[in-house]
Amino acid sequence: MPRYSTAFGMDVHLRSTTVCALDAETGEAVTRRFRGNPWGEVAEWMSGFPGPSLAAYESGYLGFAPQRELSGLGVDCVVAAVSKVPRSAADLSSKNDRNDAARMAKAILSHDVTPVWVPSPEIEGLRDLAAAHC
Numbered sequence: 001m002p003r004y005s006t007a008f009g010m011d012v013h014l015r016s017t018t019v020c021a022l023d024a025e026t027g028e029a030v031t032r033r034f035r036g037n038p039w040g041e042v043a044e045w046m047s048g049f050p051g052p053s054l055a056a057y058e059s060g061y062l063g064f065a066p067q068r069e070l071s072g073l074g075v076d077c078v079v080a081a082v083s084k085v086p087r088s089a090a091d092l093s094s095k096n097d098r099n100d101a102a103r104m105a106k107a108i109l110s111h112d113v114t115p116v117w118v119p120s121p122e123i124e125g126l127r128d129l130a131a132a133h134c
Contacts, residue, residue: 003024003052004024004052004053004054004108004109005023005024005025005049005050005051005052005053006021006022006023006024006046006049006050006051006053007021007022007024007053007054007055007056007105007106007108007109008020008021008022008046008049008053008054008055008056008075008105008108009022009055009056009057009100009101009102009103009104009105009106009107009108010055010056010057010066010101010104011057011058011097011098011100011101011104012037012057012058012060012062012066013061013062013097014037014061014062015035015036016033016034016035016036016097017033017034017036017037017038017042017066018031018032018033018034018097018098018100018101019031019032019033019034019042019045019046019055019101020098020101020102020104020105021046021049021105022102022105022106022108022109023049023050024109029102029105031098031101031102032045033097033098037062037065037066037069039066039069039070039073040073042070042075043070043073043074043075046075052076053075053076054076054077054078054108055070055075055076055077055078056077056078056079056080056104056107056108056113056115057077057079057080057104058079058080058082058085058100058104059079059080059081059082059116060082063124064079064118064119064124066079067079067118068118068121078113078115078116079115079116079118080104080107080113080114080115080116081114081115081116085103085104085107085112085113085114
């Protein structure tokens with residue numbers, strides 16, 4: 001995994017997106033919450049930080065849409081395997097969007113993010129069709 005100047009940990013939900021930008025050199029963290037999922041606005045905000053950078057979020061309800069949208073806007077983004085992201089007991093007791101985004105940003109910089117394969121929209125559609133058939 002290459003060295004990143006900025007790591008963007010994201011906690012993505014249907015009604016909000018929380019992004020934590022973590023500077024690898026200084027350790028400074030800047031967190032911003034966006035209403036809904038305005039990927040263009042998120043990408044524009046991310047462009048104000050030094051690169052190279054990587055954004056990551058845990059797979060969940062929105063599936064692969066955030067990754068596809070952000071990648072289409074020029075943001076290097078991966079979907080992290082939920083089961084592979086390290087968690088401590090403290091993480092579970094202080095669970096909120098801001099902390100989850102910061103935990104993901106720290107995981108990027110410590111190379112603890114295992115990306116999952118992102119299927120094309122066509123393959124994802126075929127998978128959904130096959131699942132509905134069963």
